[in-house]
Amino acid sequence: MIETLIVTGGAGFIGSALIREALATGLRVVNVDKLTYSGNAASFAEVKNDPRCHFIQADIADAAAMRAVFEVFAPDAVMHLAAESHVDRSIDAPAAFIETNVRGTFVLLEEARRHVKSLAAADPQKARDFRFQHISTDEVFGDLVDDGGLFTETTPYAPSSPYAASKAASDHLVRAWQRTYGLPVLVTNCSNNYGPRQFPEKLIPLTILNALAGRGLPVYGSGTQVRDWLYVEDHARALLLVLARGSAGGTWNIGGRNKQRNIEVVRGVCGILEELAPKKPPGVSRYEELIRFVADRPGHDARYAIDAAKIERELGWRPKENFASGLRKTVRWYLENRPWWQAVLDGSYRCERLGTNV
Ligand SMILES: NC(=O)c1ccc[n+]([C@@H]2O[C@H](COP(=O)([O-])OP(=O)(O)OC[C@H]3O[C@@H](n4cnc5c(N)ncnc54)[C@H](O)[C@@H]3O)[C@@H](O)[C@H]2O)c1
Numbered sequence: 365m366i367e368t369l370i371v372t373g374g375a376g377f378i379g380s381a382l383i384r385e386a387l388a389t390g391l392r393v394v395n396v397d398k399l400t401y402s403g404n405a406a407s408f409a410e411v412k413n414d415p416r417c418h419f420i421q422a423d424i425a426d427a428a429a430m431r432a433v434f435e436v437f438a439p440d441a442v443m444h445l446a447a448e449s450h451v452d453r454s455i456d457a458p459a460a461f462i463e464t465n466v467r468g469t470f471v472l473l474e475e476a477r478r479h480v481k482s483l484a485a486a487d488p489q490k491a492r493d494f495r496f497q498h499i500s501t502d503e504v505f506g507d508l509v510d511d512g513g514l515f516t517e518t519t520p521y522a523p524s525s526p527y528a529a530s531k532a533a534s535d536h537l538v539r540a541w542q543r544t545y546g547l548p549v550l551v552t553n554c555s556n557n558y559g560p561r562q563f564p565e566k567l568i569p570l571t572i573l574n575a576l577a578g579r580g581l582p583v584y585g586s587g588t589q590v591r592d593w594l595y596v597e598d599h600a601r602a603l604l605l606v607l608a609r610g611s612a613g614g615t616w617n618i619g620g621r622n623k624q625r626n627i628e629v630v631r632g633v634c635g636i637l638e639e640l641a642p643k644k645p646p647g648v649s650r651y652e653e654l655i656r657f658v659a660d661r662p663g664h665d666a667r668y669a670i671d672a673a674k675i676e677r678e679l680g681w682r683p684k685e686n687f688a689s690g691l692r693k694t695v696r697w698y699l700e701n702r703p704w705w706q707a708v709l710d711g712s713y714r715c716e717r718l719g720t721n722v
Contacts, residue, residue: 365493366440366607368392370433372424372472373446375403377562378499378596382443383408383417385600392416394437396430397446398423402563404713406704424468430475441495441607442476444469447531450565451503454527455662465530466537469498473541480547497550497607498538502592502619503528504553507665514671515553517615524663548612552603555619555670558690559596560697564705567626568691571633572698573705575654578645581634585660587627590667594620595690598683605679616679619670622687630655632687636695 369386373379374395386393397403399421411417418437422429424446446468448454448461476496483491505515506522521536523529541547558568571581602618610616624632634651648654675681685693698705707713 366391366495368394368437368439368441369607370394370396370437370439370442372396372442372444373403374419375399375405375407376445376449377402377407377559377566378557378599379445380404380407380561381559381596382445382600382603384411385597385604387411387414387417389604392418394418394420394433394439396420396422396424396433399714400448401714402449404561404563404704404708406707406713407561423464425463425471427471427475430471431478434475434479439479440490440493441497442472443497443499443603443607444472445499447534448527450563451525451527452565452661454525454530458526458530461526461530465527466533469534469537472496473537473547477541477545477547492548495548495550495607495612496538496541497552497603498535499603500531500535500551500553501528502553502555502617502668502670503665504532504535505668508590508667508669511667514669515617516671517553517617517674524665542613550606550610550612551615552606553615553617553670554599554602555592555594555668557594557596557599559694560701561704562596564708567629568633568694569698569705571630572637572695573709575634575637575651576641576645576699578648579654580656581630581651581654582656582658583627583630584658584664586657587625587630588666589626589664590623590669591626591629592619592669593622593624593629593687593690594618594683595685595693598685598690601684602675602679602681605681606675609679616675617670617672618675618681619672620683620685620687621670621672623669624687627655629691632691633695636692640695640699 375397454461523532542549
């Protein structure tokens, strides 16, 4: 039975949503996060005083720190989300992606293996029940050439960007640790997430905040790239379902069956802003007029789309939000939570350091 959960990357966009959901289901959560530029203490501020929630500021690639976390908290499971996550940054500076996504995952796997070995001696059932859940992306599959095709759990890996390649490498490590050492692992590959508290370098929050400021809305190439969008809370629920009911060694694709072209996403945000924020910056008559087509990203995949049939069939998961409802909620959240993103834009969010709270 899972009572204590380590979540890596819990100060990030998906990790903070996952922690809120995990605490609501009664779990004790240890959030291990280095607080890089994309980690934000304000994203889990509302749960930081919950006695079942602990925060450790540490690098997952620091083996001594990870060993101490396993020894102090004796977790029943790890949900591993900590990563460098932005494709453009991986093109400009790939080293951090190898260090965190590949070497950091390796360090965690080794410490998890050590933990399970010590459990096996003391409490064999607890060792069998332990789970290492690795949270990955559909970008490992590369470009979907077939217009009507979908990524399934058996689609071969063909990553295009340094980010996708580093995540693919980490997926392979996780599966190898199951196969070679018998570590009980779970792997999930999810499509693009969106929702509250996403760092404003990603398409949807960037569009919202630039539009509100009257700045250009950059769209790569002609904006025809197709992505499959999932509301972040639906992803968090899927992850907890896989943890609770997925059998060790399994892989699940997670996606919202919400395929959209990037340009449609940007126009969708503009349309909602017309309604919810009709007072525009000086000189702007319609938000859409701010759209600017910019040179395409090198190696940009044209299409991703997930077949989520396995998680739907085996675990009964269904997303609660469709793209229209989720996008509206997201835009509304950014309009109602200016202090969160203003602190990100002016850099002051990086001054808040929680230190370790055990
Ligand atoms: N955002 C998406 O659309 C999406 C889709 C599918 C899968 N994923 C995966 O989900 C995970 C979370 O993505 P996200 O969008 O929340 O990312 P994010 O960038 O918002 O958050 C990443 C978090 O990891 C932390 N972190 C980074 N390096 C670390 C290190 N070395 N040690 C400890 N903590 C570190 C950061 O401080 C941050 O809090 C990633 O593994 C990503 O590959 C994301």
